[in-house]
Amino acid sequence: MNLKITKENYQRYHRQIIVPEIGINGQLKLQEAKVLVIGAGGLGSPVLLYLAGAGIGTLGIADHDTVAIHNLHRQILHRESLVAASKAQSALEGLQQLNSTIQYHIHEEAISTGNATDIISDYDLVIDGSDNFATRYLVNDTCVAEDKPLVYGSILGFEGQVAVFNHNGGKHLGMLFPEPPPAELVPNCGENGVLGTLPGIIGTMMAQEALKLLTGLPVLHNQLLIFNTLHWTFRKITF
Known part of the structure; x- marks a missing residue:
C-alpha cells in the first residue's frame, strides 16, 4: 500500500506525529494497519474511539448484540437514540462522526468456530473486548493459528487486566490460563457490577498497547498487568 x-x-x-517515538513513519504504520476490535461494549468503546482518533487505516468492529439502556453508563460510544439498534451499526455511526477518513468493516455476528478464521485472518492485530471466556479462548486460539498478535483486557468491580499475547514470539492466553474456569463460577458485571469508568481506563490502556505495538514500540511481553483502581495498585505477573 x-x-x-x-x-x-x-x-x-x-500532536502524535511530533512525539519523537511516533513521527511520520509511525503515523504511516497506523494508516497501513488493519485492526479488528471484538466487542463494541465497555472495553471496545474507548478502544475504538482512540484507534479511530489515531488514524488506524482499517478498523473492524465485531459485535452481534444490540444497545441496551443499561449499557450507556459505561459503553460511551453509544447514544440513547440508538437503544435497541445493532451495536456494530451504532459504533460505526459514532466513529464515522469522529473520523470519516478511515475504512470501517462491521461484523454483526457472534465470533464462532465457523467464522473466526475468516474474520480474523483479514486483520493485522486483534483486540479482544469480549465479556465471556468461550469467546476469549476461541479468539486466542484463532490468533495463534493465524499468527496474529492479540491485545487482551478484562474487568470486574474495581480491577482490570491487560496483556499482549502472541507477539514477537510471546506466549498466549492458553499458556497463562490453560483451562477456562467453569461457567457457573465466573462472575460478571451483570451480577457483580462495575463502575463505568473502569472499562474506560482499561480500554484506554488496551488502545495504548495497540498503538505502541503497531508503531514498533515496546509492549507487555509475557506479562499480565493487573490494575486495582480502588487502591491504585499495579501488579505485573510474568508467565
Whole structure:
C-alpha cells in the first residue's frame, strides 16, 4: 500500500506525529494497519474511539448484540437514540462522526468456530473486548493459528487486566490460563457490577498497547498487568 501523509492528515494527527517515538513513519504504520476490535461494549468503546482518533487505516468492529439502556453508563460510544439498534451499526455511526477518513468493516455476528478464521485472518492485530471466556479462548486460539498478535483486557468491580499475547514470539492466553474456569463460577458485571469508568481506563490502556505495538514500540511481553483502581495498585505477573 502506497500511503503518504497528506496536509490534512498532518493537521489532524500533528500532536502524535511530533512525539519523537511516533513521527511520520509511525503515523504511516497506523494508516497501513488493519485492526479488528471484538466487542463494541465497555472495553471496545474507548478502544475504538482512540484507534479511530489515531488514524488506524482499517478498523473492524465485531459485535452481534444490540444497545441496551443499561449499557450507556459505561459503553460511551453509544447514544440513547440508538437503544435497541445493532451495536456494530451504532459504533460505526459514532466513529464515522469522529473520523470519516478511515475504512470501517462491521461484523454483526457472534465470533464462532465457523467464522473466526475468516474474520480474523483479514486483520493485522486483534483486540479482544469480549465479556465471556468461550469467546476469549476461541479468539486466542484463532490468533495463534493465524499468527496474529492479540491485545487482551478484562474487568470486574474495581480491577482490570491487560496483556499482549502472541507477539514477537510471546506466549498466549492458553499458556497463562490453560483451562477456562467453569461457567457457573465466573462472575460478571451483570451480577457483580462495575463502575463505568473502569472499562474506560482499561480500554484506554488496551488502545495504548495497540498503538505502541503497531508503531514498533515496546509492549507487555509475557506479562499480565493487573490494575486495582480502588487502591491504585499495579501488579505485573510474568508467565
